[in-house]
Amino acid sequence: MGKITKTSSSFSFGEVSPDLVSREDLGTYEKGAMVLENFVVSVIGGIKRRSGLEFLHKLSGNGRLIEFHIDEQNSYCIVLTNLKISIFKNGKFIFNIPAPWIESDIKDIQWVQNENELLLVHFKYPPRILKMKSENEWMLNEWDTLQIGVKNTLMPFANFIKTSGISFTVNRVGDNLSKNANIVASDNFFFKEYVGIHLKINNGFFRVTEFVDEKTMNLEIIKEPENFNPVFSFEEQVFSHLRGYPKSITFYQNRLIIG
Numbered sequence: 001m002g003k004i005t006k007t008s009s010s011f012s013f014g015e016v017s018p019d020l021v022s023r024e025d026l027g028t029y030e031k032g033a034m035v036l037e038n039f040v041v042s043v044i045g046g047i048k049r050r051s052g053l054e055f056l057h058k059l060s061g062n063g064r065l066i067e068f069h070i071d072e073q074n075s076y077c078i079v080l081t082n083l084k085i086s087i088f089k090n091g092k093f094i095f096n097i098p099a100p101w102i103e104s105d106i107k108d109i110q111w112v113q114n115e116n117e118l119l120l121v122h123f124k125y126p127p128r129i130l131k132m133k134s135e136n137e138w139m140l141n142e143w144d145t146l147q148i149g150v151k152n153t154l155m156p157f158a159n160f161i162k163t164s165g166i167s168f169t170v171n172r173v174g175d176n177l178s179k180n181a182n183i184v185a186s187d188n189f190f191f192k193e194y195v196g197i198h199l200k201i202n203n204g205f206f207r208v209t210e211f212v213d214e215k216t217m218n219l220e221i222i223k224e225p226e227n228f229n230p231v232f233s234f235e236e237q238v239f240s241h242l243r244g245y246p247k248s249i250t251f252y253q254n255r256l257i258i259g
Helices: 103-108
Strands: 039-041 047-049 064-071 074-081 084-089 092-098 110-114 117-122 125-134 137-142 168-172 180-185 198-201 204-213 216-223 235-237 249-252 255-258
Touching: 064 110, 074 103, 092 137, 110 249, 180 204
Parallel strands: none
Antiparallel strands: 039 047, 064 074, 074 084, 084 092, 110 117, 117 125, 125 137, 168 180, 180 216, 198 204, 198 235, 204 216, 249 255
């Protein structure tokens, strides 16, 4: 069988799967290639050879590169290394920002960009947001939307442990205006890792401030409960040092999805 040579002026679909080799009816077949190595696809469909490498900056160790593109005039390279974020623009180093991630954990970081913000998650660390205010002003903070006690908090709560008939009673300590309380279990249940965790009991929010023993913990009242009646279960914040933090992130139909 003879060969037919066809000329293609567009490779806008890039390198496509070999499974499509016989699907001439698809536009993907017409505007794709089986192998496209060391080429860059243009937005208008053409291709050009990938440019060579150029030494820009010596890093302190292994890391990851993140493209941070805002518009044609503002495109940055963000480099994650041990306990540090380095910002580059047009191949030039701008400055460093302290970061919480150690080198061995950087490989598990996931991120997504939202305009001038970069949202980063790792299952061992509270989620961070890197925000660009200007070319020379960047800030790295924890997500406000997952903070307990702030307006419109988005922190989910869930019941993680079956209590097997154990009852829990929250008692206010002090007068009616006091924000101090304790929680007492009818049997051994608590452990010291609960310190710092937020609990939801009778539609009230509490932060564990001290582990006393397996039956008692001291609390701070964040939001007043409907009552102080005993309960047989309670909810705790889904993302925490005790249960872990989000490990995946994406946008879907203009909604932020984390898991």
